[in-house]
Amino acid sequence: MSTTVFDAHTLPADDNVNPYAFSVDLNGQWFLQKGKMIAYYGQISFDGIGHGPLDSLVASSFHSPLHASDWVVASGKGRLLLADRAFDVNSYDLDDGNLTIRSGNLLAFDPRLSLKQSIIPGFVTLIGTGKFVAASNGQVHFVEPPIRVDPQALVGWADCPSPCHHYDHQYLRGFLGGVRHLTGIGGASGEEHQFEFTGSGTVLIQSTEKLIAEQATGAVPDEQGVPGGSPRWSR
Amino acid sequence: MSGFRPVNGKMIEATVNPGQVLYSQRGAMIAYRGEVSFTPSLTGGQGGVMSAIGRRVRGEAAPLMTVEGRGTVMFGHGGHEVHVIDLTGELLHVESDRLLAFEGSLRQGTVFLGSQGGVMGLVRGQATGQGLFTTTLEGKGAVAVLAHGGVFELPVTPGRPVNVDPQAYVCHRGQLTNRLTTALSWRDMVGRGSGEAFQLELSGQGTVFVQASEEKL
Numbered sequence: 001m002s003t004t005v006f007d008a009h010t011l012p013a014d015d016n017v018n019p020y021a022f023s024v025d026l027n028g029q030w031f032l033q034k035g036k037m038i039a040y041y042g043q044i045s046f047d048g049i050g051h052g053p054l055d056s057l058v059a060s061s062f063h064s065p066l067h068a069s070d071w072v073v074a075s076g077k078g079r080l081l082l083a084d085r086a087f088d089v090n091s092y093d094l095d096d097g098n099l100t101i102r103s104g105n106l107l108a109f110d111p112r113l114s115l116k117q118s119i120i121p122g123f124v125t126l127i128g129t130g131k132f133v134a135a136s137n138g139q140v141h142f143v144e145p146p147i148r149v150d151p152q153a154l155v156g157w158a159d160c161p162s163p164c165h166h167y168d169h170q171y172l173r174g175f176l177g178g179v180r181h182l183t184g185i186g187g188a189s190g191e192e193h194q195f196e197f198t199g200s201g202t203v204l205i206q207s208t209e210k211l212i213a214e215q216a217t218g219a220v221p222d223e224q225g226v227p228g229g230s231p232r233w234s235r
Numbered sequence: 236m237s238g239f240r241p242v243n244g245k246m247i248e249a250t251v252n253p254g255q256v257l258y259s260q261r262g263a264m265i266a267y268r269g270e271v272s273f274t275p276s277l278t279g280g281q282g283g284v285m286s287a288i289g290r291r292v293r294g295e296a297a298p299l300m301t302v303e304g305r306g307t308v309m310f311g312h313g314g315h316e317v318h319v320i321d322l323t324g325e326l327l328h329v330e331s332d333r334l335l336a337f338e339g340s341l342r343q344g345t346v347f348l349g350s351q352g353g354v355m356g357l358v359r360g361q362a363t364g365q366g367l368f369t370t371t372l373e374g375k376g377a378v379a380v381l382a383h384g385g386v387f388e389l390p391v392t393p394g395r396p397v398n399v400d401p402q403a404y405v406c407h408r409g410q411l412t413n414r415l416t417t418a419l420s421w422r423d424m425v426g427r428g429s430g431e432a433f434q435l436e437l438s439g440q441g442t443v444f445v446q447a448s449e450e451k452l
Contacts, residue, residue: 137314138243138245138246138311138314139243139244139245139246141242141243141246141309143266146268147266147267147268148266148267148268149265149266150264150265150266153265153266153311168272168273191261191262191264191273191300192273194266194267203266205265205266205309207242207243207244207245207246207265207311207314208245208265208311208312208313208314208315209262209263209265209311209312209313210313210314
């Protein structure tokens with residue numbers, strides 16, 4: 001195995017350098033999560049969103065100013081290398097589609113896409129056409145519904161309805177199950193709860209249950225009918 | 236034909252049919268299709284209550300669950316590489332916490348390391364982190380073991396023993412005797428050792444599975 005030495009011209013354009021680093025051929029603007037840039041060639045400036053001339057981007061690409069401060073805009077021309085704690089990194093293309101992903105897993109995205117908060121807490125949704133880069137602990141595996149997924153192994157889903165919770169407590173029923181439930185003898189299988197996907201689309205799963213730390217997606221407005229919004233009933 | 240199909244280096248897929256039981260480490264299910272139930276195995280494997288008590292006493296009672304029903308299940312754990320071993324009647328020695336999943340057609344047992352080499356067997360168990368007991372699987376079926384870094388197989392034939400670092404040892408298949416060899420010298424005492432003072436020598440007929448890392452699970 002030989003080591004390839006890259007320079008500004010031989011670095012891959014919008015492709016992986018190795019399984020853990022991704023090179024963006026930047027000409028214009030990209031959004032990236034804070035702290036995910038590892039190196040760059042060229043003239044690139046990194047600005048926090050919401051300051052000065054970039055103010056209008058919040059309106060066009062974020063729609064929700066609440067979590068915009070977790071993102072920076074890379075603008076300029078050059079090659080930009082992205083990585084996240086040696087997790088597997090991959091790019092995905094959306095073609096007039098939608099994809100919901102765990103907030104901590106999303107590294108960077110094309111400004112043609114718009115980022116919105118999902119109604120599932122901890123997840124964000126990307127809508128439109130463009131490229132984005134996401135990290136996962138172990139390679140991502142694509143599966144099609146109907147499927148039930150361990151909550152920790154779920155990375156995201158595309159073009160399919162939001163999941164629901166599935167509980168499986170069959171082994172806690174009956175006489176022996178009751179004894180088990182009361183005494184704790186025999187323990188739990190750790191698989192009593194899954195996310196169930198139905199309908200058509202694609203589900204992205206990672207090969208381990210170890211999560212990437214979540215990024216705050218911001219609070220939702222305190223409103224009736226908004227999941228996670230605080231007033232649960234009207235006064 | 237193996238019952239376990241690799242999905243990628245860190246995940247396997249298994250088909251479950253009625254009447255065929257799988258055992259897997261608890262919490263190692265990634266996703267499944269169909270109607271499959273996951274029951275914590277009270278006995279931690281096979282062989283009835285007495286062998287379960289035996290395993291508990293010996294600290295080899297890995298938290299296992301029984302997987303049954305009809306469908307396909309994906310397993311993976313902790314971001315470790317998964318290696319599938321197909322057994323066709325041979326004996327496999329493996330540490331219980333490295334077991335990701337195995338087919339119910341395999342017979343599970345526990346062996347006392349001291350029965351192989353007396354006191355040195357005990358020392359070896361401590362040095363390799365295996366403890367005093369290790370799990371055996373025997374029969375026809377597939378086993379998925381976890382390892383840090385990729386796994387490769389080293390064949391052992393009579394007269395050609397293999398020395399492995401105890402930390403890189405994953406499991407072994409076949410009729411092998413293992414012996415802990417030491418190369419301790421005064422240099423180790425003053426902290427100038429080579430770091431390879433203990434080695435595991437395996438001899439006989441079989442295969443040793445080694446991981447490309449010295450990190451224990």
